[in-house]
Amino acid sequence: MQAEIPPEIADWFAGRGWRVRRHQAEMLAAADSGKHALLVADTGAGKTLGGFLPTLADFCPSRLGDAAPPEGLHTLYVSPLKALAHDVQRNLVTPVEEMGLPIRIETRSGDTPSDRKKRQRSKPPHILLTTPESLSLLLSYPDSFDLFASLKRIVIDEVHAFATGKRGDLLALSLARLQAIAPQLQRVALSATLANPEGFREWLAPLKTGDVGEIDTVALVEGEPGAPAEVEILLPEEERVPWGGHAATWAIPQLYDLVRANRTTLIFTNTRFLAEYTFQNLWDVNEDTLPIGIHHGSLSREARRKVEGAMARGELRALVATASLDLGVDWGDIDCVVQMGAPKGSSRLLQRVGRANHRLDQPSRAVLVPGNRFEFLEAQAAKDAVDAGMRDGEEFRPGGLDVLAQHVMACACAAPFDEDELLAEIRSSLAYAWVDETVFQRVLEFVATGGYALKAYDKFRRIVRDRSGTWRLTHPENAARHRLNAGIIIDGEMLQVRFRNGRSLGKVEERFAIALKPGDTFSFAGQALEVEQLRDMEVIVRASKKSAMIPSYGGARMPLTTHLADRVRAMLVDRPGWARFPDDVREWLEVQDWRSQLPGPDNLLVESFPHAQRHYSVYYTFAGWNANQSLGMLVTQRMEDRGLMPGAFVANDYSLAVWGLKPVKDPAPLLSPDILTDEFVSWVQESHLLRRSFREVAVIGGLVERQQPGKRKSGKQVTFSTDLIYDVLKKYEPDHVLLEAAWADARERLTDIGRLQTVLEQSQDQLVHVELERVSPLAVPVMVIIGRESLPQGAVDDELLLEAESIAAAAMRVDDLP
Template sequence: MAAGSQLPPTLSNWFAARGWAPRRHQLEMLEAGQRGEHALLVAPTGAGKTLAGFLPTLADLIENPVDGLHTLYISPLKALAVDVQRNLLTPIEEMGAPIRVETRTGDTPWEKKVRQRARPPQILLTTPESLSLLLSYEDSLTMFEGLRTVVIDEVHAFATGKRGDLLALALARLQRLAPNLRRVALSATVADPDGYRAWLAPHGDIDTVTLVQGEKGAEPNIAILLPEDRVPWAGHSGVYAIPQVMAEIETHQTTIVFCNTRGLAELVFQQLWKVNELKLPIGVHHGSLSLEARQRAEQAMADGQLRALVATASLDLGVDWGDVDCVIQMGAPKGSSRLLQRIGRANHRLDEPSEAVLVPGNRFEYLEARAALDAVEQGELDPDVFRPGALDVLAQHVMACACASPFDRDQLLHEIRAALPYSALPDETFDRVLSFIADGGYALRAYDKFKRLTKGRDGLWRVTTPAFVAQHRLNAGIIVESPMMEVRFKNGRRLGKVEEAFGTQLSPGDAFVFAGMAVEVERVELTDLIVRATAKPARYVSYMGARLAITATLSERVRHFLHDRSQWRRFPDDVREWLEVQERRSAIPAPGQLLVETFPHEGKHHMVVYSFEGWNAHQSLGMLVTRRMEALGLKPLGFVANDYALAVYGLEKIEDPAALFSPDILEHEFVEWVQGSALLKRAFREVAIIGGLVERQHPGKKKTGRQVTFSTDLIYDVLRKYEPDHLLLRAAWADARARMTDVGRLGHLLDTAADTMLHVDLPRVSPMAVPVLIMIGRENVAQGMTEDALLMEAEDIAAEAMRLD
């Protein structure tokens, strides 16, 4: 087939005018569209995925113009939808095609949203949450009846989580409204294409989805930045390398510096400015900054005005800045798929290698960085785990359907089962969801505020009063943030938000670093921090958000590095020496083996468990082990953890570690701990908000985080007492187990501990214990103190560990 032969002349001429020819996978996507097939495109960044997804739409609209909604584009990020609009409008304008493209997100003005429903554009760019809200309106039945295509970008960012549940349910509804609807999904990092094809297909029918594989791009050029003296013993920020990072920025046109947390992004930004002798323009971007601040940074990057942008996962996905020629990852990447996604932000050209630099924070992180680099080179991605759909999301969707029109129970259930996450939904569970929306459940049915649905004499379910419709539209959404406080100047200019747990600790005169500057608190209002710029020494904002844990695939690679001595010659001298002394003084765990070391240190008894199961699992394990130690009279004092190890310390020596790791700990201590801790209450707060039991906003006013938490805590206590099997308690328990504690990895560790444990009793700390042991001192350092004392302590512990006598 001649390149471009299947394109309408308008499109062919546009390609030719640019000196381009469509790529093979773009033409294959066009053919799938012309055959009316669903399609999944897996292609590397820079391969023109977005254009490939839109080609059938552009071709159809050019040859068969329509006045109405033709294509929905679903994006995981508001910024990505805006970015695609910019990159889609340019070719449409250059072709002179009469095609309207608009964006609809939570930031779209209300007047424009109303107009879009009455007179929608041919192409609408939106997010799962905004689509769900659109489906709650009565006119959605007519708005979507002519819809031809849905394009889902970065599908890996949705499909396995709650946003994916919401989107799958929305797709099922759209398919009923527009039976000939075609579904398209795009991604650069998919480890299991068949899993995504099943998720994308109506009723999970994988054979209806055509898989299109893009051409392989140039291999990325990835380097691990090593410090000028030696790899640090501890830490996870990589700030020791700031002068070297600044040198990379100076020698590249545009650099994105990725950090794993918002706090680290602020720290790195400040540190870079301290060594920015050339006064190069550098920005900062993360999810807690105000919309205006993020948009300014994004526009400055698009206009080529910044030499570097320090960012978090807020820019992991798809924002297309072609001038970015280097990506730097501060700290370990935690997963090969995430690393590949971030590398893809550099150099959006398929035939030229992306350039990336990894900055490990400590010696274990060096091994992790090397493991990630090898995984990327070998094309190994992190596995995607598909799971049954969440019930709180289902409750929100059912309420949205009811807001649009009365529904028949059996018809809606059939529609819902067309979405893969809910394909095996039992009748009884669906009826419990209906009952929950209808009256709140047994323990709450006496209160009218929970009676949202009513079944009429015609057998149809409908919303009880219009007030519940307004309440749903005001509060719907899947992303539940921690309670937040607005940070603003007294002139009204907003900087962004900090978590309430941090903000309520502040008093007038306190200073903190935010939005790239030091600010001082002038006064604290109910939900606002009024600040001014300051030259005072300032602390960094702390966040309670979920911490990225090393993936199981990278963890396995690190374990094999440790065990395979032939790999050690690839490592820097100090890392190799660290492992050699560990082998002589203690042991190197084999893959599948659980090394447990016990030793005295500074008047306490320590146990270090090298399980490599990730920070979340180790945090849970630390809670459980210390509870069991208390029961056994071992007098624990505390624990610390990183992705690789757990360190527990106490007043009594642990003679038999195996007794602390029996599998029944998940049946006894785990259940007691979760039920008695704030963990389950936090999970319940989230599912209660998503499920619509508690509203975040009333018309004209917004609840504070404390008010929402107070409401959910009251309901939680009532349900625990009177209806412990309530739908939302079950959902909260599932969340607490699966998401907050990484219980799957924890369970595997405990199931195999007895058979794989190697206990080594030592006279003093071992080399491999140093990175986690130093964290005990770090936990107690006051905010704002220098780390000189900690660095000296680290050197002292390391010297003790590396002695061979």
């Protein structure tokens, strides 16, 4: 495909010593031919500008001729992060101004002031940068039909980050609605890290009713290759690679040396706790008082904006951040990216590495800092995958019914609707092509009455069908209630952290805050704080110089991808490849090989051994934490049924360790696939998992409201409400649409049923059981985990504190080896 580049754009590129790259020109050509487009290009390749190039061209005088520039909202840009939208605005304003194009650009998110939001609906900019949630809310207003009637293009950035989850479901439904309002709409998606571009083409394409044959309407544009990334693994200079732990505290002195040696270093962590912990440790050794910042999603908007601005101006030497900044943010002066702890996936690592240099012709430099020996192997596997250009990613799954219920309510808030027309619109998205009339009727019944078991309560009556068959709101106030509570991201309930003068620092989770009392200190937003009082939903604090604990957060764990897990397993049996490992890691694997066996791609290794008057079994599944936690609960239940007196279990991404008072002589019966029928169902129903899932889908589906005018329910109040409803539905309406949605969540997200099933199938003909006299070297990392799960029934108290060095010493003894 070839496109004629408007001279205004060509001259601007030339004036900067640049050229319009092939993939950017192809994006313009795809737009000119009336096609949707998916652009897959390396970080620094100018993806965002490529996505916006057709929009800029539409405003160029050379293309307009005597015609007036477009009026109204022309282009929507949707990103998974607020920070990314603000960064794109900064970087888009420059070319627009320098080309002299009459384009107004604004952002809209939960942080946008209400008066600006109102004005944007009546007098929209030409380009609006927003998030999936804010877009869905815009579509809930009656004036959305006028607002989006002029829409020509929607640009979805970092599409891999959310298309396969519930935020992607919400966006897919919004795309279907936008296409109905503006049939001329062109869809554009951008990504640097897609393992399966064809799957994303199908997701992006608007479908005919239930038909998946529209992929040809989406052009696949592949970017010019860039310089390969330079990735290295940081190792202790004098100490050994640790046996356990994830914080990599050992690396702080070396990390500080990196900060001193570079202009700007971006340090990524996988959790908010680790971000605060790493920042605090860095500050403790910051003898040069270098400007170092911190950024994560729980900080206040002001704090985040201040840090983002300082980075954009090149005022920081280092920034410690979570995933709140790992997508697309363009700060060209970053010359080194550090990943603290295991990256968990090659695509995620590649995305974070790309934040360095951010130029296609220069290699991005990254340093991986493993917290323990398994994390070293994972880091090496991720480095190998990046070097080989291999990506990993999540598979698409059917859209969630709780998200569909929220969207139906949003549509009702905008205008009365005909159910057949709305169903056809919904089914034009791949995520919901599976929804038939029966399923849709169940969703409508839920939105209208709450369902059979709840229909007697007026509070659940939100929409009603009139005599003509049209659905409409039962009362106008339902629209305001919907907009107050709509959203997909369900974090733990949060309390504001404020100084007495009212300045907000951000939020901490309610479960952490309720344990605080006046005089307690905690570290947050990079400073030590002393609690003065707790009132309503706020923690009032003052600055302190006392030592302080760091808040913990209950956010979802980043799962180890199947792709990376397979690479680690292959490395374990590649004995010649061990030569590139540090001496202590190589010795660890060699002693394991002598004393026991190594788990490989073609077997499921289970080791059994006595330790401290208990009998342990370690299952090397490499299936991720969620699947291993689920397996732990199921195996210990079967051990209980067989009189093996289980005590407790611990799990990490790589393995599961279970102990009991009697030895496991044959693990095969504990792992038979039939465990996923009655026993799995019984366990999930009796555990907290289904209640937790129901709590989330009830909020997303609008059954339980967190927010009321001027007041927000506490986490305890929400939990109390959802638990009551859950018990009613479980007893009187077990096939309720939200119970079905909760089950889907519990199976896929909380228990990772797919990977668990793979482990159980592998156990049938690939199980290797090794009985040992003592703990093996490979078992040490999981054995030293603190905070093991104890069982609610038939459990034996676990008072044992496992000492890492003593266990390691026993595992690595070689006096009995040949």
